[in-house]
Amino acid sequence: MKYKRILLKLSGEALMGSQSHGIDPERLDQYATEIQRASETGIQIAIVIGGGNIFRGVQAEKAGIDRVQGDHMGMLATLINAMALQSALENKGLKTRLMSGLKIDEVAEQFIRRRAVRHLEKGRVVIFGAGIGNPYFTTDSTASLRAIETESEVVLKGTRVDGVYDMDPEKNEDATRYETLSFGDALQKGLSIMDMTAFTLCKENKLPIIVFDMNKPGNLQKVIQGDNVGTLIS
Template sequence: MKYKRILLKLSGEALQGASKSTNINPDVLEQYCAEIKALQQEKVEIAIVIGGGNIFRGGQAEALGIDRVQGDYMGMLATVINAMALQSALERHGVYTRLMSGIKMEQVCEPFIRRRAIRHLEKGRIVIFGAGIGNPYFTTDSTASLRAVEVQADVVLKGTRVDGVYTKDPEKFPDATRYTKLSFQEAYEKNLNIMDMTAFTLCMENNLPIIVFDMNKKGNLLKVVKGEEAGTLIS
């Protein structure tokens, strides 16, 4: 394996599946669990951050007449719901997990403590980080970058529904071309929408590579961690 300890960032909206008929599609959840378990069996240490956009986005708050800070906290709670669903599904597959939260809620998860998180990873447990970093105005992308730096991950893997970073939106423009590799500076200068600027800058300043890949394609996660070309590497 090219990477020994990874931070996997998953989209909450991806859990809805293509039909978007339910907030959490059991088929998508099962597929993610199978991919993650296959990776864990290769002795890779895995931390996960999952979004909450399938349930509630902090950015929706203003349209609903809700205070932005309150809306962000609602979004954090949405990520905990997704994290609990993922934890339950993984444990059904016989995988040991720990759910750690940026907001204290002792009945359902541990508070985030950096040394404890690292120890869980060393013991082979999958660590899921919920509730963002516990503060408003920060996205789950920022959470992924920060937690990856804190637990000394080798790479941030951003699982999306497209197979990398393109010159323009491939779902709208058929002539869009995919980048296989980019430097942080190139990605910044081309204004490519990879992560929000806070998350992107944190990775750049800490020399933490980012790989954007298609999480919905079977076997892709294992390919990426082996170092095979299956997405776009930003480093």
């Protein structure tokens, strides 16, 4: 394998599958199978998953909810998804640990960097829920920060498109996919890869990002093998 330790970032919306909200059992099982196959290669896997299929903090203000309160609601939504993914992985026979940015001892361990690294070294799949525990930070920022803290070699951002394009490929047939990009080029072109905080963290710490289609079976395996899948930003 090209990498020894990775951080996989999944969106909450991806768990909806063909549904309008919530968690699609088939999509959840598909993701668990992909992660299982990757884990069986011996690679160490950390995961951050969003909560947009249940609740997004930025929606709170539209509903008259205080932004900080709304962000905490969003953090709890990520924990629901993380718990579902943990259960799906354990049904596949994987050893897992769920670590939370919020203190919620009955559900998850509180995040401690050295403990997280030790879990990874023991071959456990570590899922980070509840963001970093603070409002105004997205799960993209959580993924970048946790990847740096656990000394992961790359952030793999699993999406429903097969990389980064110069325009929205779902709306424009003429969209062109980039195979590689520098951080500087991505910023100059104004490409929406991650929010600025997350992107800057990766840039300053020389942490590469690969954006790829997680919904295509076998793609995760190809990425960790070093195959030319998706878009590499470095």
